[in-house]
Structures are given as C-alpha cells and as structure tokens.
Amino acid sequence: xxxxxxxxxxxxxxxxxxxxxxxxxxxxxxxxxxxxxxxxxxxxxxxxxxxxxxxxxxxxxxxxxxxxxxxxxxxxxxxxxxxxxxxxxxxxxxxxxxxxxxxxxxxxxxxxxxxxxxxxxxxxxxxxxxxxxxxxxxxxxxxxxxxxxxxxxxxxxxxxxxxxxxxxxxxxxxxxxxxxxxxxxxxxxxxxxxxxxxxxxxxxxxxxxxxxxxxxxxxxxxxxxxxxxxxxxxxxxxxxxxxxxxxxxxxxxxxxxxxxxxxxxxxxxxxxxxxxxxxxxxxxxxxxxxxxxxxxxxxxxxxxxxxxxxxxxxxxxxxxxxxxxxxxxxxxxxxxxxxxxxxxxxxxxxxxxxxxxxxxxxxxxxxxxxxxxxxxxxxxxxxxxxxxxxxxxxxxxxxxxxxxxxxxxxxxxxxxxxxxxxxxxxxxxxxxxxxxxxxxxxxxxxxxxxxxxxxxxxxxxxxxxxxxxxxxxxxxxxxxxxxxxxxxxxxxxxxxxxx
Amino acid sequence: xxxxxxxxxxxxxxxxxxxxxxxxxxxxxxxxxxxxxxxxxxxxxxxxxxxxxxxxxxxxxxxxxxxxxxxxxxxxxxxxxxxxxxxxxxxxxxxxxxxxxxxxxxxxxxxxxxxxxxxxxxxxxxxxxxxxxxxxxxxxxxxxxxxxxxxxxxxxxxxxxxxxxxxxxxxxxxxxxxxxxxxxxxxxxxxxxxxxxxxxxxxxxxxxxxxxxxxxxxxxxxxxxxxxxxxxxxxxxxxxxxxxxxxxxxxxxxxxxxxxxxxxxxxxxxxxxxxxxxxxxxxxxxxxxxxxxxxxxxxxxxxxxxxxxxxxxxxxxxxxxxxxxxxxxxxxxxxxxxxxxxxxxxxxxxxxxxxxxxxxxxxxxxxxxxxxxxxxxxxxxxxxxxxxxxxxxxxxxxxxxxxxxxxxxxxxxxxxxxxxxxxxxxxxxxxxxxxxxxxxxxxxxxxxxxxxxxxxxxxxxxxxxxxxxxxxxxxxxxxxxxxxxxxxxxxxxxxxxxx
Numbered sequence: 001x002x003x004x005x006x007x008x009x010x011x012x013x014x015x016x017x018x019x020x021x022x023x024x025x026x027x028x029x030x031x032x033x034x035x036x037x038x039x040x041x042x043x044x045x046x047x048x049x050x051x052x053x054x055x056x057x058x059x060x061x062x063x064x065x066x067x068x069x070x071x072x073x074x075x076x077x078x079x080x081x082x083x084x085x086x087x088x089x090x091x092x093x094x095x096x097x098x099x100x101x102x103x104x105x106x107x108x109x110x111x112x113x114x115x116x117x118x119x120x121x122x123x124x125x126x127x128x129x130x131x132x133x134x135x136x137x138x139x140x141x142x143x144x145x146x147x148x149x150x151x152x153x154x155x156x157x158x159x160x161x162x163x164x165x166x167x168x169x170x171x172x173x174x175x176x177x178x179x180x181x182x183x184x185x186x187x188x189x190x191x192x193x194x195x196x197x198x199x200x201x202x203x204x205x206x207x208x209x210x211x212x213x214x215x216x217x218x219x220x221x222x223x224x225x226x227x228x229x230x231x232x233x234x235x236x237x238x239x240x241x242x243x244x245x246x247x248x249x250x251x252x253x254x255x256x257x258x259x260x261x262x263x264x265x266x267x268x269x270x271x272x273x274x275x276x277x278x279x280x281x282x283x284x285x286x287x288x289x290x291x292x293x294x295x296x297x298x299x300x301x302x303x304x305x306x307x308x309x310x311x312x313x314x315x316x317x318x319x320x321x322x323x324x325x326x327x328x329x330x331x332x333x334x335x336x337x338x339x340x341x342x343x344x345x346x347x348x349x350x351x352x353x354x355x356x357x358x359x360x361x362x363x364x365x366x367x368x369x370x371x372x373x374x375x376x377x378x379x380x381x382x383x384x385x386x387x388x389x390x391x392x393x394x395x396x397x398x399x400x401x402x403x404x405x406x407x408x409x410x411x412x413x414x415x416x417x418x419x420x421x422x423x424x425x426x427x428x429x430x431x432x433x434x435x436x437x438x439x440x441x442x443x444x445x446x447x448x449x450x451x452x453x454x455x456x457x458x459x460x461x462x463x464x465x466x467x468x469x470x471x472x473x474x475x476x477x478x479x480x481x482x483x484x485x486x487x488x489x490x491x492x493x494x495x496x497x498x499x
Numbered sequence: 500x501x502x503x504x505x506x507x508x509x510x511x512x513x514x515x516x517x518x519x520x521x522x523x524x525x526x527x528x529x530x531x532x533x534x535x536x537x538x539x540x541x542x543x544x545x546x547x548x549x550x551x552x553x554x555x556x557x558x559x560x561x562x563x564x565x566x567x568x569x570x571x572x573x574x575x576x577x578x579x580x581x582x583x584x585x586x587x588x589x590x591x592x593x594x595x596x597x598x599x600x601x602x603x604x605x606x607x608x609x610x611x612x613x614x615x616x617x618x619x620x621x622x623x624x625x626x627x628x629x630x631x632x633x634x635x636x637x638x639x640x641x642x643x644x645x646x647x648x649x650x651x652x653x654x655x656x657x658x659x660x661x662x663x664x665x666x667x668x669x670x671x672x673x674x675x676x677x678x679x680x681x682x683x684x685x686x687x688x689x690x691x692x693x694x695x696x697x698x699x700x701x702x703x704x705x706x707x708x709x710x711x712x713x714x715x716x717x718x719x720x721x722x723x724x725x726x727x728x729x730x731x732x733x734x735x736x737x738x739x740x741x742x743x744x745x746x747x748x749x750x751x752x753x754x755x756x757x758x759x760x761x762x763x764x765x766x767x768x769x770x771x772x773x774x775x776x777x778x779x780x781x782x783x784x785x786x787x788x789x790x791x792x793x794x795x796x797x798x799x800x801x802x803x804x805x806x807x808x809x810x811x812x813x814x815x816x817x818x819x820x821x822x823x824x825x826x827x828x829x830x831x832x833x834x835x836x837x838x839x840x841x842x843x844x845x846x847x848x849x850x851x852x853x854x855x856x857x858x859x860x861x862x863x864x865x866x867x868x869x870x871x872x873x874x875x876x877x878x879x880x881x882x883x884x885x886x887x888x889x890x891x892x893x894x895x896x897x898x899x900x901x902x903x904x905x906x907x908x909x910x911x912x913x914x915x916x917x918x919x920x921x922x923x924x925x926x927x928x929x930x931x932x933x934x935x936x937x938x939x940x941x942x943x944x945x946x947x948x949x950x951x952x953x954x955x956x957x958x959x960x961x962x963x964x965x966x967x968x969x970x971x972x973x974x975x976x977x978x979x980x981x982x983x984x985x986x987x988x989x990x991x992x993x994x995x996x997x998x
Contacts, residue, residue: 109839181749183753183754184719184749184751184755185753185754185755186754189754200638212739212747212750213715213734213737213743213744213746213747213750214715214747214750214751216712216713216715216716217715217716217719217751220683220716220719233788235712235790235792236713236789238789238790239712239738239789239790243711244712245789245790245792247710247712247790247792248792249794250789251682251711251712251713251792252682252683252713252716252793252796254682254684255682255683255684255685255688256683256684259615264796268793289788290734290735290737290738290744291734291737291738291744291746291747292747293747293749293750294767295733295742296753297751297763337577357719
C-alpha cells in the first residue's frame with residue numbers, strides 16, 4: 001500500500017526560538033544548520049515574522065532583510081515561509097494598502113515563498129489585501145483560521161471562514177492553534193469538515209503549540225482527517241510553550257498509512273546543532289518547561305498571565321491576580337469572544353486589569369475602545385452595548401463596520417520621506433518598510449547598523465559567572481510598552497509586553 | 500451517547516519520581532498529596548516497587564513497609580499498586596518459591612491491592628509463582644508484556660504471551676513500554692489483537708514512558724483499540740524520561756467517545772503539591788528533559804548510554820562510545836533479543852563494553868554468561884552457539900532449560916536466621932524480607948532505623964548556596980555496583996548503576 005506523504009513545516013528558525021527564548025537567536029547561530037534543514041525534505045521552512053523582525057533591529061543589530069537573503073542563499077531548495085499579520089503586516093497597527101503591497105512585493109523579491117496570513121479576529125477583510133498581493137507576486141498565499149474556543153466558535157464557523165479564504169484565492173489554509181487549545185477531536189472534526197465541504201484538494205496545514213501536552217495527538221487526528229502539512233520544531237528546540245518535536249512526528253507515523261519522507265540523518269544533525277546552541281540563550285528561556293493544561297478552563301495563555309502579574313505588581317496589587325483571572329473571560333465575552341492572540345490577548349488582559357483596579361469599564365484603554373468600536377475589525381460576536389457606549393464616550397469615536405484600513409489613506413510616500421530623514425537610512429524600499437513597521441526602533445537601528453550584528457547569546461560558563469557576580473539578567477533587556485492613564489488626577493502606569 | 504470510562508493509574512508516587520529524580524522522594528514530601536490523589540478517581544495508585552524499596556533503606560532511612568502502611572492509611576479508597584519483578588521480587592536475583600510466597604503475603608497484609616508482575620525476558624515461568632501467590636491472597640494479579648522491538652517480536656508473539664498470562668489466572672494484562680518505544684500503530688495493533696483473540700473482557704492496561712515524545716499518541720490509539728486503563732503521572736512530575744501528564748490525558752479525551760472521569764480540581768491540587776516539592780530534588784534530576792528519539796534506531800535506552808559512558812571513562816576509553824553503541828545491537832542479537840530493561844539492559848550494555856575493550860566475548864561477565872545459559876530464563880530467540888560455548892567455558896556451568904527457580908531450595912528459614920543475627924532486626928517477617936531483598940543494605944538500615952527518616956530533598960536556596968560553595972553533588976551519593984575482572988593478570992574494574 002502506498003503511504004500518503006505528510007508535509008512538514010520546520011519551525012526552528014522562527015516560531016520555535018520565538019516561543020522558547022524570546023526570539024533572541026542570532027542568524028549566526030542558525031547558519032550552521034541551514035544546509036541540513038535544506039536537504040531534510042521539509043515542505044517549507046518558517047524563518048521570518050513580526051517578532052523575529054522586531055528582535056533583529058531591537059536587540060540583535062541585525063538587518064532582517066539581510067537575514068532573509070541569507071536564508072534564501074543557504075536554503076536554495078526550500079520554500080521559505082513567513083507569518084504575516086494581515087493588514088498589520090509585522091507591526092502593531094493597520095497599514096494603508098500601498099504599504100501592504102510594497103511589503104509583500106519586497107519580501108517576495110528578497111526570497112519569501114509562502115505567506116501565512118492571519119488576522120487576530122479572523123476578519124477576512126483584514127487579510128484580503130495581503131493575500132491579493134501575494135498572488136500578484138506569484139507566491140503561495142496561505143489563509144489562516146485562528147483557532148479558539150468559545151460558545152460562538154463552531155466547526156461550521158471554521159468551515160465558513162475556510163470557504164471565505166479559499167474564495168480570496170488562497171493556495172492553502174492553516175488551522176493555527178497558538179495557545180495549544182486544539183484537542184484531538186476538534187482537530188479531526190474541523191479538518192474533516194473542510195475536506196468534505198470544500199473538496200479534498202483543499203490544502204490544509206495545521207500549526208499547534210505544545211503547551212498543554214495534547215497537540216501531537218491532535219496532529220495525528222488531523223492527519224487521519226486528511227491534513228496535508230503539519231508544523232513541528234526540531235526536538236532540541238521543542239516542547240514547553242514551543243511545538244511538538246519533528247523527530248517524534250516522524251516516529252509517530254511509522255507503521256501507519258502515512259509518512260513524512262524526512263531524512264532522519266539530517267534531522268539528527270539539525271538537532272545536534274541546536275542542542276549545542278540552546279544553552280547560550282538560557283537567560284532568555286521561558287520559565288515554563290513542562291505542561292500547562294489550566295488554559296483549557298481559564299482561556300488565558302501562559303504568557304498573558306505573566307504579563308498581568310507584572311502589571312499588577314507595579315500597581316502594588318500583586319494579590320489581586322485571582323480577581324483578574326476571573327475577569328478575563330468576562331471581558332472576552334463582552335468583547336464578542338475574540339481569539340486570544342497578539343494583539344487581542346494583551347488588549348483583553350490589560351482591560352481586565354483596569355476593571356479590577358479601577359472599576360468595571362470606568363477606564364478603557366485606547367486599544368480596548370478601538371476593539372469594541374470595530375477599529376480592529378469585525379468581532380466574532382456582538383460587543384456588549386454598555387461597553388460600546390463607554391468606548392464611544394471615552395474615545396470620542398463612533399463605531400465602524402467598514403474594513404478598518406479603508407480609513408487609512410496611502411502612506412508609503414510619507415513614510416519614505418520620514419525614513420529618508422533618518423541618520424543611517426540606506427535609501428532602499430526595504431529600509432522604508434523597516435521604518436514603517438517599527439518607527440520607534442528603526443531610527444536607532446539605522447544608526448547602529450554599521451557596527452554589525454550583536455549576538456546576545458552567551459557561553460554558558462560566562463553566563464554562570466555573571467549570574468554569580470549578580471549581573472543584571474535578561475529581563476532588564478526587555479522593552480515593554482507603557483500606558484499612562486489618569487483617573488481622578490492620579491496617574492496610573494501600566495506596562496504591557498508582547499506575549 | 501454514553502462515553503466509555505478509561506481508568507487511569509497515577510504514577511507520581513513510584514515510577515514518576517523514580518524516572519525523574521532517581522527515586523529520592525521522601526514519604527514526607529508525598530503525604531500532603533495523598534488525600535487529593537485518593538479522591539481524584541484513579542483506577543489505581545502505583546506507589547511501591549523495587550527501586551522505591553531500595554532507595555528507602557539505602558538513602559532515606561525510611562522503612563518501606565511503614566511507607567506502604569502509611570499510603571494504605573492515607574488513601575483508604577484507592578487500589579494501591581506495585582511493580583514486582585516476578586521471581587526476582589524486588590531484588591536482583593531469583594528467589595526460592597517460599598520467599599516469593601512470603602513476600603506477596605506480607606505485602607498484601609500491609610495493604611497492597613494490585614500486583615503488576617513482570618519478567619525481563621517475558622518468560623512466564625518466572626512470574627507464575629508470584630501470580631499464584633497474589634491470587635491466593637485475594638488480590639489483583641496483573642501479568643505484564645514487556646514491549647520491545649526486534650525481528651522476533653511480533654503482534655502474534657505478544658498475543659501468545661497474553662494468552663499464557665491469562666491462563667495463569669491473571670486478572671488483567673499490562674503492555675509495558677519502559678523505553679518509550681511503543682509507537683501508535685503497534686499500540687493499536689497489539690491491544691486490538693488481544694481484545695479480538697482473547698475476548699473483549701480481557702482487561703488491558705498500557706504503561707508508557709514519554710522519552711521519545713510519541714507515546715501519548717500511542718495511549719490514544721491503545722484506547723481506540725479498547726485499552727481499559729492507561730498509566731500517567733501528574734504534570735508537575737511528568738515528561739522527559741518519565742511519563743505522559745495525567746491532565747493532558749484528561750483533556751485529550753474531551754469530545755471523544757472516551758472519558759477519564761477524573762476530578763480536575765483534585766488533579767490541580769496534586770499538581771501544585773508536586774510543583775512545590777520538585778525543586779527540592781533538583782540535584783537528583785535526570786539531565787534529559789526534552790525528547791530523545793534516537794532509541795528507535797539504537798535500541799539503547801538513554802540511561803544505559805550514560806552508564807556505558809561512565810564505564811568507558813573509568814577505563815580511560817571515553818572515546819570508544821561509538822564502537823560500544825554499535826556493539827550493543829549485536830550483543831543483543833547474539834543473546835536472543837532480550838528486551839532491554841533492568842537487569843537485561845545492564846547485562847547487555849556491560850558485555851558490549853567488555854567486547855570493545857577486551858575483544859569479542861574474550862571475557863564474559865558472570866551475569867552475561869548466566870543470561871546466555873538460561874539462568875535468567877528462556878530467551879526470546881536462540882543464543883548464538885559461540886556465545887553459549889564461551890559462557891560454558893568461562894562460567895563452568897551447563898545451559899539449563901528448566902525454570903531457574905527450580906534450582907533454588909527453600910530459603911526463608913535460613914534468611915530469617917541470618918536477619919535475626921543483625922543489630923536492629925525487629926523480629927518481623929517484613930524485616931526478614933527487607934534483608935532478603937537487599938542483604939548488602941539492610942544491615943546498615945536496621946542499625947540506623949531508630950534515627951528516623953532522612954529527607955535528602957533540599958530547599959532550593961540552600962542547595963544553590965552549597966553548589967556555589969562547591970559542596971559535593973548528588974552523584975557522590977550514588978552507590979554503583981562494581982565488577983572486578985582479571986584478564987591476563989590485570990584487574991579491570993567496571994562500574995554499573997541501575998538504569
């Protein structure tokens with residue numbers, strides 16, 4: 001009997017180190033593995049996205065475009081894949097359509113092949129422009145279903161979303177489970193329903209994190225239901241808040257009607273490479289190493305809890321975490337059940353903190369008001385009327401129902417002018433886009449770029465010596481976003497870090 | 500639709516800390532979790548076995564019988580379960596039948612309910628006496644299929660073994676995967692075949708370690724094939740060389756036709772308890788925390804590799820590990836493909852080291868000669884003639900085909916006399932059995948027993964301070980077994996530790 005070959009997307013170069021070591025891995029520490037990754041037989045190699053781009057210019061003094069070109073050179077046989085936040089591209093706001101077009105065009109030119117495009121609210125209007133741009137560039141457009149659990153999220157709802165994405169011209173779909181909430185049975189049911197209702201030729205990829213410990217089983221059931229490609233990370237960069245190990249997937253399928261056709265010898269070398277690199281980034285490693293299943297009940301991703309804890313401590317209210325944890329599902333419900341993923345997880349979490357500290361919806365963050373009023377896009381369910389009214393009053397804006405980016409006039413020319421005025425600006429469209437994505441960070445990066453990459457990994461012996469000497473830890477390096485909020489004449493400072 | 504309830508055996512109190520922290524957890528650190536474990540709804544609670552018994556008297560100055568009685572008192576609603584090495588009981592040699600009878604009788608009296616009886620070679624003659632004793636005591640006898648992979652191990656072979664065990668009167672069967680080699684498809688095939696050929700009423704339990712990362716999927720497939728009970732460990736004592744997390748199993752089954760019926764609130768408290776306890780045993784933690792899939796190809800469990808490495812280093816031959824790793828599968832084949840589990844893993848591994856250092860089968864360990872000559876029991880396949888001849892010559896013994904214990908006359912009376920002569924002997928049959936199991940360790944334990952339990956766990960702050968001060972680490976505490984071997988007038992010392 002001929003086995004069905006399951007494609008594999010290797011996550012080591014993007015989501016794996018983003019999830020495990022705060023996206024700090026330097027290109028230098030990846031290059032040695034590229035030849036083996038290129039030859040191992042992966043369907044694609046994920047290697048670029050918002051956080052890696054951000055970390056490059058914020059922490060590593062690396063040009064992210066140069067990183068992409070290097071990957072292109074070192075992995076000539078592989079499909080390179082990136083994660084794109086729809087109309088947000090790699091940044092934290094909606095961009096005008098001309099910036100979306102330019103970004104996709106330039107990244108394709110620099111070597112990108114597969115674009116996984118998602119919107120945190122699953123609003124297809126927020127992905128349609130970038131998907132069209134990918135198609136125009138002749139590249140692979142992958143539409144994303146952000147998986148979450150709520151009374152409003154049903155198998156049929158996901159099938160409808162899948163249909164809408166296919167109608168946009170997507171070459172494939174991705175069921176994206178960023179919080180490790182996808183249990184085996186819904187994994188099976190959703191993939192099966194998509195294949196049945198949209199046709200077996202509809203390509204379905206499945207992306208799961210491993211936090212809750214159940215999702216390798218979910219990949220198995222998704223494969224049984226017909227999934228074409230699944231995402232995993234080489235074992236030495238796997239598990240915890242990361243992903244299921246690539247080698248375990250290979251072994252799991254032995255003896256079944258499926259196979260990965262991956263080269264185990266190559267995988268073994270990639271594993272050894274990152275097993276040697278990993279200890280250099282101990283200072284940035286996630287504290288979570290085992291399994292956390294609480295999220296099934298709390299709906300709150302682990303990273304979000306630590307953010308809220310630190311917000312509360314800064315307000316001298318570290319003892320009120322329990323109240324905040326109970327408030328999160330209520331805020332989420334009031335906001336129409338958004339999936340909790342960047343940026344909606346931070347927006348909902350911070351509002352829950354505000355509700356507990358200052359009274360229910362007495363103060364809204366600007367972001368929460370925007371979410372309630374439709375400025376992030378269409379919410380899954382209706383937003384509670386009380387919340388809409390509070391948002392209108394505080395933000396002095398009306399609710400919208402149109403595509404949010406329709407309100408944004410073309411801006412590339414302006415962004416180019418602004419970038420051109422910066423010290424160290426190189427004149428390329430790539431530099432304009434770097435500035436457009438991270439206007440707060442790019443100016444500093446352009447200035448220091450000539451000094452070349454700064455690897456923040458450390459020899460474990462050196463790191464241990466510094467630790468003993470009481471040197472500042474990794475946390476000191478992180479740059480959080482601060483909110484300043486005035487209530488009754490008193491200023492509240494609240495700090496939010498990306499999950 | 501009524502869901503099928505899957506029973507769960509919780510491993511926290513025995514195999515979990517044995518696998519993760521060298522069996523060092525003190526009873527004191529378990530007691531606080533017992534009420535919640537007792538009420539959580541487990542099918543059984545594994546809490547006793549050879550290594551826990553050994554560690555109690557060797558490292559913790561704890562009476563293992565007192566530990567059992569304490570569990571009995573603290574978990575009155577639960578089936579207490581133990582692992583019994585057939586005719587070896589909890590020790591490292593075959594015992595006479597009267598000792599087997601006495602051990603089972605006394606442990607039943609002290610509160611044991613379920614006996615999982617296994618033989619490293621899957622020779623049913625080595626388990627029949629203990630199974631008969633369990634039945635006589637009115638307790639639950641579970642026959643074990645030690646799972647391994649070789650050209651001689653087939654689904655039909657396991658079904659035949661299952662049939663033989665059922666014929667002995669076993670109340671249930673356990674498919675025991677101590678090396679995390681059980682992939683999903685064979686898990687399904689073996690359980691299905693047993694259920695089909697021996698009848699659906701045949702109770703099948705499945706025990707997997709998590710080392711290779713695939714075995715939660717194997718548990719899912721085993722459940723789909725009809726498995727009645729699966730073994731897991733609470734998440735804070737799970738993964739790595741340990742087991743799949745109990746909470747992940749619970750969540751995995753949500754939405755499927757199966758359920759565990761476990762109380763999640765109770766599980767959450769058990770988790771918190773051991774999450775707090777675990778850091779006290781950092782010094783004893785396994786170095787392996789992630790996933791290791793190499794064993795599928797090498798057939799060599801992780802613990803065995805580190806043993807062989809340390810043997811080689813002591814011989815100044817640390818650079819010859821690769822040769823030894825290549826030799827292990829050959830030695831295993833020559834010995835008729837024993838499963839690699841205590842003690843066969845140590846016996847095969849040490850012989851491979853000898854072969855590389857001193858020439859192929861030029862020197863046999865006494866244990867390897869015994870294995871080759873049938874003194875451990877019937878091997879799966881024929882032993883290579885050359886090996887049998889070398890074993891006969893070196894050990895000056897003939898091969899046997901009878902049940903090894905048939906050569907051992909009753910010995911309980913003699914053991915009682917020997918024990919009675921020891922300082923601190925308490926006069927009970929339990930003390931005689933403690934002496935019988937570990938004659939080298941019991942005398943010291945009897946002497947120091949009045950001083951009471953010694954908890955070797957350490958407050959993490961204190962442990963860190965000692966580490967900085969260069970205090971001796973945990974390794975210094977371990978007591979390995981030493982072989983002294985003379986070759987051409989030169990003495991070779993080889994050291995073996997339990998895996």
